[in-house]
Amino acid sequence: MRRAWPVDERTFDTSSYWIGFNDLDGKGTWAWTDGSVTSYTNWYSGEPSGGSEHCGVLRLSSDGTWYDASCSSTYGYICKYPLNTISCAEWKRKGYTSNVYYTIDPDGRNNGVDPYKVYCDMTTDASTGITTFEHQEANRSLVAGAQVAFSFIRNITYGAKSVDQVATGADISGECYQYIKYECHHFQMTGSTAWYDRDGKQKNYWGGATVDSGQCACGISALDKAVFAIV
Numbered sequence: 001m002r003r004a005w006p007v008d009e010r011t012f013d014t015s016s017y018w019i020g021f022n023d024l025d026g027k028g029t030w031a032w033t034d035g036s037v038t039s040y041t042n043w044y045s046g047e048p049s050g051g052s053e054h055c056g057v058l059r060l061s062s063d064g065t066w067y068d069a070s071c072s073s074t075y076g077y078i079c080k081y082p083l084n085t086i087s088c089a090e091w092k093r094k095g096y097t098s099n100v101y102y103t104i105d106p107d108g109r110n111n112g113v114d115p116y117k118v119y120c121d122m123t124t125d126a127s128t129g130i131t132t133f134e135h136q137e138a139n140r141s142l143v144a145g146a147q148v149a150f151s152f153i154r155n156i157t158y159g160a161k162s163v164d165q166v167a168t169g170a171d172i173s174g175e176c177y178q179y180i181k182y183e184c185h186h187f188q189m190t191g192s193t194a195w196y197d198r199d200g201k202q203k204n205y206w207g208g209a210t211v212d213s214g215q216c217a218c219g220i221s222a223l224d225k226a227v228f229a230i231v
């Protein structure tokens, strides 16, 4: 059975929505825009009233029942899309290739975290879609006046998404990465700087360094040179 789809009322300032149901075939047969015909309808009493009205509208003010209206009227619209899509990669497999926001639910419908919107990069990698979790710290932060170790702290948040939602999305990903760049000068990194993972565990290694090495990339490359010198 086909039902009316949920309406995001924040998106449209209107109470009527085109639903893609019409009888424009000239035979008076009501069908969806993809050509499919359904036995399920939800017409308001007395509708469709016909005449010059050939396009179906859903009205929130009438409990979501349908009316036929003139196809040239301006209303909001409701689009059909697959439910239970877990990632941008799956959206792409389903044929969606635009770089826009999509709704994903990494741990499945009616299970775990609620669905949420992410930006899908469908073009950088031709073979898959990349799920992007945007956060508020994409730009450099000026650190002023922090003298004591660990005295400057920056929390990273991902918009309206909870840590569990982001973590669930990361957990199902084949690869997942996030850059944290440390650009301070004349400051001792070891024992003075750290980042914290989703569980609050302190991590003391930085970009390009081995996990838990307590190093940054330049520390690792300097170590490599020393080893080669000995050999």
Ligand SMILES: [Ca+2]
Residues within 6 Å of the ligand: 047, 048, 049, 050, 053, 067, 068, 069
């Ligand atoms: Ca009507």
Ligand SMILES: [Ca+2]
Residues within 6 Å of the ligand: 105, 106, 107, 108, 109, 110, 111, 112, 113, 114, 115
């Ligand atoms: Ca879920």
